[in-house]
Amino acid sequence: MMRPTEWTMNRVLAVTALALGALAMAGQPLRGHVVTLDTQELAAIVSADVDHVRPSDLADAIVRGASDYRLIDLRDEAAFAQYHIPSAENVPLTRLPDAGLGRNEKIVLYADGGVHTAQAWMLLRAQGYQGVTTLFGGLDAWKNDVVFPMTPTNPTPAQAAQFDRALHVAQFFGGHGRTATAAGDAPLVMTPPATPTATSAGPAAPKGAPVAKKKKEGC
């Protein structure tokens, strides 16, 4: 039996725990919505051109059926329903923090142009999302570069081969080539994909990328 004044290991640990517990009452471990930004790091990322993907690279990934990224459409639901890039998920800007995105996931953001996308990119980067990128030029660039690629005038053999390939990709997404003169004549309307998410396996349908799997965690 120990004497009351004896400082055994158990007692030292108990007093330490008590002291740390008491000190904890003065602490606040949750950061809330306040974040610290490393502006130099962000500037370096932007200037190194690694903060965006080009529409043609995204199209290749979708055609390939890559599923190692999540494509986020930042526009409102109506615009999303009218047209969206196959495999995209609709997450308007205000719902972005609660969208269940993983900080270690590759995320590609897009909207019509570039402003909202850049703002969303900044929001996510500030919250520690490392793999977030934007679709360069947004849906406008997607439409012009991927769905309705411009036929080159007097192309070199290399350019012709490149356009031929782009044409195949365009057809995959329900588009076609266009010429410089015809560009202003007929309105180019992108048709929505047959299903909102690319889960069906129709060979001719413009959808190839499976929806990113949501990670389950637990013990």
Place this chain on the structure above:
Amino acid sequence: MNAPFFKFGAFGDETSLIVACVIGIAFGWFLERAGFGSAKKLVSQFYLNDLAVFKVMFTAIVTAMLGVFYLGWMGVLDLNLLYLTDTNLWPQLVGGLVLGVGFVVGGYCPGTSLVAIATGKIDAIFFVAGVLFGVLAIGEAFPLVRGFYESGNFGRLTLPEVFHLSYGMVVFLVVLMALGGFMLAEWAERHFGPANEEA
């Protein structure tokens, strides 16, 4: 660098599996060293004559809680990124009871049964076979129990939210509860424990 490292992308899926394996082996080793590979030791807590399981587990909880709290306070660990399972009150109450009954009857909980297998206990092999059968049975019967499984959902509840207390106050109260529990456990062992019967 900030933690949780996996969530911040410090390493990928493959590395995370290696890390999980190392942590798992260490966890099992410490359980075994605490004597938790023995069903007799584990079950004796229910007879109040050896509360080592309670003391070891609560020590681990308090240590981890203080570590997480202070790392969060220092800005090293982002607590918002820690995974919390949803609270599904009714199925979790029933599941806890089933696990408790299984613990008393079988002599192990899932983790300690694997530790016991590692040390060559034959009863643990039967226990784990029973666990696997239970997992299979509930998996096959899942459509029947889905409604109950998803009932009583309160989302991701935390004690500070439920009791409207600050995070630090909850930490302090849990420490007090643990220390009080340790004193009660020592008292119970002195009164109900077999005096020097087993080393």
